[in-house]
Amino acid sequence: MIDFKEKFVNRRKLIKLFATGVAAALAPFAAKESDAKIDWEEYFQKHFKLMTKEEKEKLVKRLEQKYKEKYKKEFKVKISDAMQNVEFGYALNLSKCIGCRRCVYACVKENNLSRKPQIQYIRVLRMKNGEFDVEKSEHYYEPALVPEPGYFYFPVQCQQCKKAPCVKACPIKATWTEPDGIVVVDYNWCIGCKYCMSACPYFGRRFNRGEPVIPENEINTTVHYLGNRPRPMNVVEKCTFCIQRSREGKYPACLEACPVGARKFGNLLDPEDEIRQVIDNKRVFIFKQDLNTIPRFYYFFHD
Amino acid sequence: MLRKTKLLFLLFLFLFVYKNVFAKKEYPVPYPPLSPGIFPCMNCHEGLERNKKKRALKEMHQNIKIENHGDRWCYDCHDERNLDRLKLSNGEYVKFQESYRLCGQCHGNVYNDWQKGIHGKRIGNWKGEKQYLLCVHCHDPHSPRFKAMKPEPAPVRPDKATTH
Numbered sequence: 104m105i106d107f108k109e110k111f112v113n114r115r116k117l118i119k120l121f122a123t124g125v126a127a128a129l130a131p132f133a134a135k136e137s138d139a140k141i142d143w144e145e146y147f148q149k150h151f152k153l154m155t156k157e158e159k160e161k162l163v164k165r166l167e168q169k170y171k172e173k174y175k176k177e178f179k180v181k182i183s184d185a186m187q188n189v190e191f192g193y194a195l196n197l198s199k200c201i202g203c204r205r206c207v208y209a210c211v212k213e214n215n216l217s218r219k220p221q222i223q224y225i226r227v228l229r230m231k232n233g234e235f236d237v238e239k240s241e242h243y244y245e246p247a248l249v250p251e252p253g254y255f256y257f258p259v260q261c262q263q264c265k266k267a268p269c270v271k272a273c274p275i276k277a278t279w280t281e282p283d284g285i286v287v288v289d290y291n292w293c294i295g296c297k298y299c300m301s302a303c304p305y306f307g308r309r310f311n312r313g314e315p316v317i318p319e320n321e322i323n324t325t326v327h328y329l330g331n332r333p334r335p336m337n338v339v340e341k342c343t344f345c346i347q348r349s350r351e352g353k354y355p356a357c358l359e360a361c362p363v364g365a366r367k368f369g370n371l372l373d374p375e376d377e378i379r380q381v382i383d384n385k386r387v388f389i390f391k392q393d394l395n396t397i398p399r400f401y402y403f404f405h406d
Numbered sequence: 407m408l409r410k411t412k413l414l415f416l417l418f419l420f421l422f423v424y425k426n427v428f429a430k431k432e433y434p435v436p437y438p439p440l441s442p443g444i445f446p447c448m449n450c451h452e453g454l455e456r457n458k459k460k461r462a463l464k465e466m467h468q469n470i471k472i473e474n475h476g477d478r479w480c481y482d483c484h485d486e487r488n489l490d491r492l493k494l495s496n497g498e499y500v501k502f503q504e505s506y507r508l509c510g511q512c513h514g515n516v517y518n519d520w521q522k523g524i525h526g527k528r529i530g531n532w533k534g535e536k537q538y539l540l541c542v543h544c545h546d547p548h549s550p551r552f553k554a555m556k557p558e559p560a561p562v563r564p565d566k567a568t569t570h
């Protein structure tokens with residue numbers, strides 16, 4: 104009779120032996136021995152949510168070393184947890200938005216987005232006055248001056264849904280909703296299957312088709328593991344309300360870049376907060392309400 | 407002894423009432439965007455005669471034109487005796503740092519929304535210290551309508567993008 108247990112253990116050992124052999128064979132191709140070690144550890148990394156505190160600290164050290172070797176700069180990788188009694192919300196005043204795309208480029212810079220191939224989290228749709236048809240909207244508009252008469256502008260980014268279809272679609276739980284309402288991706292766990300992108304009705308996610316290119320002098324070295332750290336190729340990435348800023352109490356970068364003050368951000372659970380003032384006092388709507396995704400991103404028209 | 411206690415009590419009562427009723431709330435605002443070298447105004451205007459006639463300014467302040475702001479002229483807002491401060495319609499004087507009170511005289515609804523954070527822009531922290539930008543940081547008080555600006559470049563069309 105075959106001893107299954109023994110056979111299984113043997114096979115495991117064999118795989119392990121084989122993997123070590125492959126790593127040893129590949130080691131000369133890596134630039135440095137430390138690189139090979141980093142890649143090796145990254146390959147066998149646990150899911151971020153299942154890591155213990157010690158493992159996370161080790162991970163931070165490893166990433167900081169990796170980025171230092173790759174970008175020749177000192178990085179600060181944060182793994183800060185969600186604050187207690189905080190649920191983030193965002194509101195955007197469509198009467199004020201002039202479609203200048205300052206937010207788009209502030210986001211690109213803050214979040215270390217790839218310049219080539221180009222990735223942008225925010226897309227500004229231009230719509231005709233009196234019409235609200237996404238199909239007929241234009242986001243490649245390029246006039247000499249904005250706002251153009253007869254149009255209004257409708258910026259769309261990740262809506263941080265309460266019932267996020269992208270989270271449901273992920274086959275490996277690489278994306279989830281944090282307690283403060285931010286939908287995040289573990290970029291080391293993502294396999295790049297893009298199911299979440301198909302599930303998202305807002306075009307809130309982007310795929311890294313190539314190795315991200317970031318100009319050396321524009322790299323943001325204050326990063327969060329779940330946020331703006333330099334992403335590897337072939338993963339899906341998304342807006343996180345600038346998790347590296349918002350979890351420290353700061354406003355997101357897009358809000359501070361807006362020249363007309365159309366963007367509002369804050370804690371939905373605090374009745375005194377400006378986001379609640381908007382929702383409680385103004386008529387707000389959510390985008391594609393009929394899909395029942397319940398976004399935490401609100402739009403309003405108000406002078 | 408009793409008299410002293412009474413006095414002390416009255417003092418506290420006065421402070422309490424003053425703090426809650428009379429003292430106006432101040433907002434954390436950055437320094438107003440005055441043109442460099444222009445302040446204090448009285449450095450030049452001291453001893454100059456005030457000309458209240460509406461006219462195109464020729465010798466100084468040529469860049470100031472009252473547009474889209476109704477039938478206004480300098481001394482509707484600037485205090486004619488001391489130009490380093492502004493004057494409310496009730497005769498109260500306010501500093502340039504508190505110009506929101508001046509704007510709020512007519513734009514009451516907007517002032518209300520600005521205090522709550524619905525109108526206007528705040529920078530800094532959503533939790534903790536933040537700065538409320540003044541009305542004049544975004545709106546030129548002499549010509550308050552927003553000027554059109556050049557947009558940042560449009561995203562690259564997918565058919566024109568190269569992967570590598």
